[in-house]
Amino acid sequence: MKVILITGSSGLIGSEVTVFFHRLGFFVHGVDNNLRSVFFGPQGDTRWRQKQLVDSLEFFHHHELDIRDRQGILELVKKLRPAAIIHAAAQPSHDRAAAIPFDDFDTNAVGTLNLLEATRLYCPESPFIYMSTNKVYGDLPNSIHLKELETRWEYDDSNYLNGISEAFSIDQSKHSLFGASKVAADIMVQEYGRYFNMPTCCLRGGCLTGPNHSGVELHGFLSYLIKCNLEGREYSIFGYKGKQVRDNIHSEDVARFIHAFFMTPRCAEVYNLGGGKDNSCSILEAFALVEKCSGKPQQYSYVEENRIGDHICYYSDLTKMKKHYPGWNITKSLSQTISEIVDSWQERMKF
């Protein structure tokens, strides 16, 4: 049986990829220490998802390990010599990072280095797939000329008709401490690819979402918005008139891309991974879609000040992904994804 190692295995992406590879006949080793509940409090707890995986997957082993534990990571990779490393553990919040800079950098940057070096030492041929973020572009996307439409902002520049490509600069803009720690990791993953000729890739995510997210106000836009809708709780919009645009991709489509890369890996690649223009929406548009699905009105308040460095309009240009992996495409529409998240919260709220 082929063995793979997935970090952040109780989180949204890690757990989706765990189930995906398990279904394909892999023995999956997951690393997660529920640090999300430390970052975000009990609402961010991912133990429920860990329990689901342990209870339902025969060939899954959970490791209660911190990726900051260098020795622990080196020993684990040495023992397993996995056929792939899918690295999805992180401090994932743009806004939270400023309050916990050491935890943020140690997890995002140093934790990634621990995994990269362990991979180089013990299984350098194995694909290393890193979940990066579109926040590596900092707030530079906000310098693109925009036009204001009734419910959203939109690019007013023909260079961005398909969204933002990997050629966009990551330099000289405001990233947030989270964006900066992810840049450090992103560059390191690329460097291990180029310098050591290892099959690495960085997936610069837009809004990754799905029914298994433990969404909180500071991370997990759609998941949290839907939770507020179902609980009749007020959702706070921060600036930009609620017309800020994000592209949303279902975690299953993320898992499918990771598998495609695993099957035909390349060295030091970078991809912008999001729902693309078709799966993009503004916050106001998300309210309307969720209300239609749940039948409940969205309660919200408006705060004039935007989040520091928040994107006004961002959607990923998927051209490069589709060119390199023509068998891959988005399979889940935004409304389908929303409906799955609504169902999942309704189920989880019963307990």
Ligand SMILES: NC(=O)c1ccc[n+]([C@@H]2O[C@H](COP(=O)([O-])OP(=O)(O)OC[C@H]3O[C@@H](n4cnc5c(N)ncnc54)[C@H](O)[C@@H]3O)[C@@H](O)[C@H]2O)c1
């Ligand atoms: N969800 C998004 O919208 C989004 C967007 C862009 C990029 N990303 C990136 O994708 C990756 C996965 O995101 P997600 O939404 O699944 O996050 P998540 O918070 O749902 O999952 C991450 C998991 O990693 C675990 N973890 C955190 N620090 C750890 C540590 N030091 N040691 C061991 N485990 C640790 C957490 O407990 C959590 O279960 C992250 O790298 C994130 O930055 C996510």
